[in-house]
Amino acid sequence: xxxxxxxxxxxxxxxxxxxxxxxxxxxxxxxxxxxxxxxxxxxxxxxxxxxxxxxxxxxxxxxxxxxxxxxxxxxxxxxxxxxxxxxxxxxxxxxxxxxxxxxxxxxxxxxxxxxxxxxxxxxxxxxxxxxxxxxxxxxxxxxxxxxxxxxxxxxxxxxxxxxxxxxxxxxxxxxxxxxxxxxxxxxxxxxxxxxxxxxxxxxxxxxxxxxxxxxxxxxxxxxxxxxxxxxxxxxxxxxxxxxxxxxxxxxxxxxxxxxxxxxxxxxxxxxxxxxxxxxxxxxxxxxxxxxxxxxxxxxxxxxxxxxxxxxxxxxxxxxxxxxxxxxxxxxxxxxxxxxxxxxxxxxxxxxxxxxxxxxxxxxxxxxxxxxxxxxxxxxxxxxxxxxxxxxxxxxxxxxxxxxxxxxxxxxxxxxxxxxxxxxxxxxxxxxxxxxxxxxxxxxxxxxxxxxxxxxxxxxxxxxxxxxxxxxxxxxxxxxxxxxxxxxxxxxxxxxxxxxxxxxxxxxxxxxxxxxxxxxxxxxxxxxxxxxxxxxxxxxxxxxxxxxxxxxxxxxxxxxxxxxxxxxxxxxxxxxxxxxxxxxxxxxxxxxxxxxxxxxxxxxxxxxxxxxxxxxxxxxxxxxxxxxxxxxxxxxxxxxxxxxxxxxxxxxxxxxxxxxxxxxxxxxxxxxxxxxxxxxxxxxxxxxxxxxxxxxxxxxxxxxxxxxxxxxxxxxxxxxxxxxxxxxxxxxxxxxxxxxxxxxxxxxxxxxxxxxxxxxxxxxxxxxxxxxxxxxxxxxxxxxxxxxxxxxxxxxxxxxxxxxxxxxxxxxxxxxxxxxxxxxxxxx
Ligand SMILES: [Zn+2]
Ligand SMILES: [Zn+2]
Numbered sequence: 100x101x102x103x104x105x106x107x108x109x110x111x112x113x114x115x116x117x118x119x120x121x122x123x124x125x126x127x128x129x130x131x132x133x134x135x136x137x138x139x140x141x142x143x144x145x146x147x148x149x150x151x152x153x154x155x156x157x158x159x160x161x162x163x164x165x166x167x168x169x170x171x172x173x174x175x176x177x178x179x180x181x182x183x184x185x186x187x188x189x190x191x192x193x194x195x196x197x198x199x200x201x202x203x204x205x206x207x208x209x210x211x212x213x214x215x216x217x218x219x220x221x222x223x224x225x226x227x228x229x230x231x232x233x234x235x236x237x238x239x240x241x242x243x244x245x246x247x248x249x250x251x252x253x254x255x256x257x258x259x260x261x262x263x264x265x266x267x268x269x270x271x272x273x274x275x276x277x278x279x280x281x282x283x284x285x286x287x288x289x290x291x292x293x294x295x296x297x298x299x300x301x302x303x304x305x306x307x308x309x310x311x312x313x314x315x316x317x318x319x320x321x322x323x324x325x326x327x328x329x330x331x332x333x334x335x336x337x338x339x340x341x342x343x344x345x346x347x348x349x350x351x352x353x354x355x356x357x358x359x360x361x362x363x364x365x366x367x368x369x370x371x372x373x374x375x376x377x378x379x380x381x382x383x384x385x386x387x388x389x390x391x392x393x394x395x396x397x398x399x400x401x402x403x404x405x406x407x408x409x410x411x412x413x414x415x416x417x418x419x420x421x422x423x424x425x426x427x428x429x430x431x432x433x434x435x436x437x438x439x440x441x442x443x444x445x446x447x448x449x450x451x452x453x454x455x456x457x458x459x460x461x462x463x464x465x466x467x468x469x470x471x472x473x474x475x476x477x478x479x480x481x482x483x484x485x486x487x488x489x490x491x492x493x494x495x496x497x498x499x500x501x502x503x504x505x506x507x508x509x510x511x512x513x514x515x516x517x518x519x520x521x522x523x524x525x526x527x528x529x530x531x532x533x534x535x536x537x538x539x540x541x542x543x544x545x546x547x548x549x550x551x552x553x554x555x556x557x558x559x560x561x562x563x564x565x566x567x568x569x570x571x572x573x574x575x576x577x578x579x580x581x582x583x584x585x586x587x588x589x590x591x592x593x594x595x596x597x598x599x600x601x602x603x604x605x606x607x608x609x610x611x612x613x614x615x616x617x618x619x620x621x622x623x624x625x626x627x628x629x630x631x632x633x634x635x636x637x638x639x640x641x642x643x644x645x646x647x648x649x650x651x652x653x654x655x656x657x658x659x660x661x662x663x664x665x666x667x668x669x670x671x672x673x674x675x676x677x678x679x680x681x682x683x684x685x686x687x688x689x690x691x692x693x694x695x696x697x698x699x700x701x702x703x704x705x706x707x708x709x710x711x712x713x714x715x716x717x718x719x720x721x722x723x724x725x726x727x728x729x730x731x732x733x734x735x736x737x738x739x740x741x742x743x744x745x746x747x748x749x750x751x752x753x754x755x756x757x758x759x760x761x762x763x764x765x766x767x768x769x770x771x772x773x774x775x776x777x778x779x780x781x782x783x784x785x786x787x788x789x790x791x792x793x794x795x796x797x798x799x800x801x802x803x804x805x806x807x808x809x810x811x812x813x814x815x816x817x818x819x820x821x822x823x824x825x826x827x828x829x830x831x832x833x834x835x836x837x838x839x840x841x842x843x844x845x846x847x848x849x850x851x852x853x854x855x856x857x858x859x860x861x862x863x864x865x866x867x868x869x870x871x872x873x874x875x876x877x878x879x880x881x882x883x884x885x886x887x888x889x890x891x892x893x894x895x896x897x898x899x900x901x902x903x904x905x906x907x908x909x910x911x912x913x914x915x916x917x918x919x920x921x922x923x924x925x926x
Contacts, residue, residue: 100125101148104160106134107190108143111524111913113182113903115146115189119157126160129168129175131199133161138281139207144170144193146179169197169485173539174502180535186899186918187525195525196500198468198477208282209270210253211245215278219245240265241273248279297345297355298365299330299338325350326358333364342366393425396567400429403543403565404438404507411534413514413559414547416569417808418779419576419743422547425569426510427460429545430491434464439490439503443529445516446470446495447740450718454493461491468494468501496521496529499536506540509533513740514546514555515772520923528921530555549779550772553821556814557828572783579750579781579788581806585797598685598693603751603791607694610749611701611730615786619690619733619751620777622758624707625649626689627682630657630669634677639669645876650682651709652689662878690753691733698731706734739777745784750777752792759796762873763925764826767801771813774805825865827921831892833899834922836872838880838915848911849883855905856885861898864889873926886925896920 104126105115118134126132131142135158142164170178170193178196182189194200211219222242243263248254259265273279322330329350333340345355358364389397396414403410416422430440444453449469457465466480466489483489485502492501496519499509511519511530519529530546537544546555546564559566572578582602589600599607610617627650630639639648641659648657648666657666669680685693691705704720711717717737723729724744732738755773758766774792782788794802804813822829837852839845849869856866868885875882889895899918906916 102150103148103153103157104132104145105147105149106132106143106160107146107193108134108136108141109188109190109194110136110141111188111191113186113188116143117153117157118160120148121159124160124163125166126163127165127168129170129172130163130165131169132163134158135161143190144175144197146175146189169199169502171502171504173536174500176539177500177532177536181525181527181532184896185525185527185920186896186903187527192525192527195497195521195527198474198481198497200474200478207256208253209244209248209256209259209274209279210282211248212277212280214276215245215273216249218278219249237269240269241278244270244273245278253282295342296367297333297340297342298367299333300363300365325354329354329358330363389424389428390421390569390571390573392567392569392571393421396569397425397428399565399567400425400508400543400545401432404429404433404436406543407507407541409538409541410543411537411558411564412543412545412567413551413555413564414545414567414569415551415556415559415810416547416549417572417578418549418776419572419783420549420569421573422512422549422569426512426545426547427456429508430510431460433507434461434491436507437490438505438507439492440508440510441492441494441498441501441503441506441533442510442512443498443519443533444493444495444512445518445740447518447717447737449493449495450721451715452718452721457491457493464489465491465493466501468492468498470495499529499533506536506542509537509542509544511544511546512548514548515550515552517769517923520921522924524917526917526919526922528923531921550775550810553768553814553817554828557818576782577787578808579778579790581778581790581792581808583797583802583806584791584793586793586795587797589793598690598753599697599751600791600793603753603793604697606749606789606791607698607731607751611698614730615748616724616727616729616744616746617731617749617751618738618747618777618780619694619731619753620736620738620755620773621685621687621690621733621753622735622755622773623684623686624660624688624709624735625658625686626652626692628684628686629682631681631683632672632674632677633679633681635672635675637672637674639666639673639680642666643876643879645874649686652692654709661874685754687733687735694731694733701730702728703731703733704729706732706737708735708737710734711737736773736777739773739780743783744780747780747784748782748786748788750781750788750790752777752790752794754793756794756796756799756802759799759801761926764821764824765923765925767799767817767820770799771801771805771817774802775808775810778805778808825888825890830865830888830890831895831920832922833887833895834917834919834925835868835885835887835899835902836882836917836919837869837884837911838877838882838917840879840881842881844915845881845883848906848909848915849885851909851911852885852902852906855902859898859901861894863891864895864898884925 100120102120104118104120106118107115120126126145128145128148130145132145133140133142140161174196178192179189181187181192219242240263244259244265247259247263274281328348329345332348355364359366400412403412414422426442430442433440454467457467466484468480481502484492487504490503492498492503511533514530521527534544558564584600584602586600589597607617629647630650639657640646641648641662641664643664644659644661646659646661648659650668651658655668657668671678672680687705687707688709691703694703704723706720720732721744724732727746752774756770758770778790781790792802792806796802800813800816821827826832837845837849839848853869865888866885869883872882872884887895
């Protein structure tokens with residue numbers, strides 16, 4: 100056995116740590132080990148086993164947690180690629196790839212020391228009044244902690260903190276004073292959840308315990324009523340029933356124990372079944388004939404799968420062209436070949452209805468991974484996939500790491516969706532990771548979209564991917580007619596700012612009269628986005644972020660949409676004390692109210708993050724629309740994504756163009772995508788659809804091309820702009836944010852790095868900044884940023900790596916520098 104193990108730990112350091120392997124222990128590469136790190140125990144992934152003696156003294160591995168790798172060779176390689184490409188610590192990448200935190204519970208406990216006892220004793224001598232009145236607040240809390248621990252001997256951190264309201268800082272201070280001791284008793288938990296099952300032993304299989312004369316049947320005759328009830332129930336259920344279920348019988352618990360002792364029943368541990376979804380299946384999604392382009396796309400995908408070589412494909416299909424059906428048939432084919440596939444969907448695309456479809460098509464062979472799963476459930480699914488019980492995996496972003504074997508097909512639906520980019524370390528883009536994984540596995544990858552990202556479409560045009568097109572809607576349904584409504588003109592003609600134009604109001608009225616359904620999009624939640632003082636012109640800002648707080652009328656509060664901070668509704672201006680505080684602008688809550696006022700008879704529902712707490716709420720609102728229980732649905736971009744509601748014949752778009760004013764080079768692309776997606780909700784049934792698009796930018800190319808369903812036109816124009824400005828796909832881009840709660844620190848650090856960039860050679864790389872980030876303060880942090888652009892990703896990443904090394908030398912904490920490679924948001 101090798102002497103040393105290099106272990107990747109989930110800490111913000113770009114390195115692996117070497118530990119000595121105690122004799123007799125056999126860790127494996129790609130398996131987890133428990134190791135001491137600073138004052139704690141942590142689990143990490145073994146990346147290498149070797150005999151090279153390190154220069155510094157090593158600590159020992161405490162425990163090898165896995166006998167076989169949890170990350171196979173390919174996933175280890177993929178993780179290392181991610182660490183390298185996104186400049187993320189490899190241990191943090193592995194933690195993201197492995198949803199097994201449920202198996203490893205950290206438990207930190209505190210106990211009182213002799214010194215602590217003494218401190219408590221001395222304080223007691225000086226009288227309780229001294230403790231409660233004259234000591235400062237912190238000291239009071241300290242004694243509360245000592246009291247609590249003295250009474251119990253020790254306590255878990257979580258319990259101690261909730262009982263005494265002590266801060267982490269204060270606790271650490273007490274540890275330093277040696278009043279209390281901190282112990283980390285982390286341990287691995289049993290990997291699979293099991294359930295106790297009672298098994299009725301057959302007469303032959305159960306040798307009588309007390310002599311040959313005591314045959315089981317004679318025992319049964321001696322049963323009392325309770326025992327008979329239990330045995331009868333077990334017999335009726337086929338001889339195996341979970342113990343938990345037997346509790347429902349009205350018999351004392353001791354009855355079961357007695358029967359076990361008498362050898363009539365045996366208790367065994369069995370893996371617990373995992374129920375994926377409680378929803379009833381719907382009619383099969385395959386109830387229609389494939390169109391010629393659908394058949395061609397399917398054939399190409401299966402050809403790619405069959406080649407067992409990397410094949411990249413972009414499936415560009417207009418809204419309503421039946422992409423999902425193509426995915427499902429391809430995946431079923433892959434499953435029939437005994438191979439595996441993964442389908443990635445944006446968060447909002449994974450509704451219970453879709454889950455029900457998947458279960459209907461794939462039965463037990465599908466594993467569904469979504470954000471609503473508990474840690475335990477996530478781990479359970481992971482093991483099912485790893486054991487090969489589920490060869491079809493459907494899930495959001497992190498499902499790209501599903502441990503399937505013999506991966507044949509990876510599909511990324513709505514590949515342009517920004518939810519595929521993780522906005523915390525590691526900041527990977529699941530679409531790009533999917534492409535890399537497919538390359539490593541020799542698999543086919545399909546990126547699907549009605550509005551492909553510029554990057555993917557560019558790659559297809561450059562023949563890096565094959566382009567598969569579905570140009571028509573299913574059953575020859577026409578794309579909706581789009582009317583652009585110039586809101587500047589509306590203002591001139593009516594003399595006031597309108598939320599709903601006269602034209603849109605009229606169109607809505609007509610549809611409601613015809614009993615047709617309407618959707619209205621306003622991509623901003625809350626009642627009013629701005630609280631403005633008319634006396635001094637100040638707006639109410641979040642105390643943690645440099646953004647306006649949004650008025651929420653029904654919940655009677657002001658809320659920051661960036662950090663979640665909530666404040667009461669201001670009666671006076673905080674700046675000048677004036678009472679003239681006005682709420683300006685319109686959000687989806689106000690839009691709903693306005694529409695209620697205009698169409699009092701209409702049944703109106705609203706879909707946004709205030710009304711949708713979970714996937715079920717989302718599904719319920721869409722079902723209500725589908726079942727005709729609603730006449731109108733208003734909401735944010737949630738209503739624009741991928742659902743198929745046949746009764747909607749009119750889509751109104753209100754203020755979807757505000758993004759065009761943002762300082763973000765993807766604003767036009769995002770607006771085009773949103774407009775196309777929401778327009779795609781109209782006319783999916785038998786009646787043709789119409790879209791009324793209200794805008795203050797009627798001539799903007801994003802608006803114009805979306806209105807004419809002209810993806811290629813938009814793409815050409817936008818590409819030209821990207822090329823002039825050296826933005827993706829022509830340049831790799833990285834956003835580097837330097838942040839601190841202290842303004843002078845953020846300034847000093849970004850200044851130091853700015854000077855370092857200036858005097859460092861970086862040919863072929865543009866460095867912009869430092870400049871205040873567009874959102875200059877966020878979640879208490881002041882933020883300055885640099886933007887790096889380069890046609891050579893390799894050069895850019897090399898420069899970024901030296902910058903991080905320089906920052907380490909200058910003692911700028913790694914956590915205060917965000918390096919966002921391929922940044923999706925530049926705010
Ligand atoms: Zn004021
Ligand atoms: Zn905030």
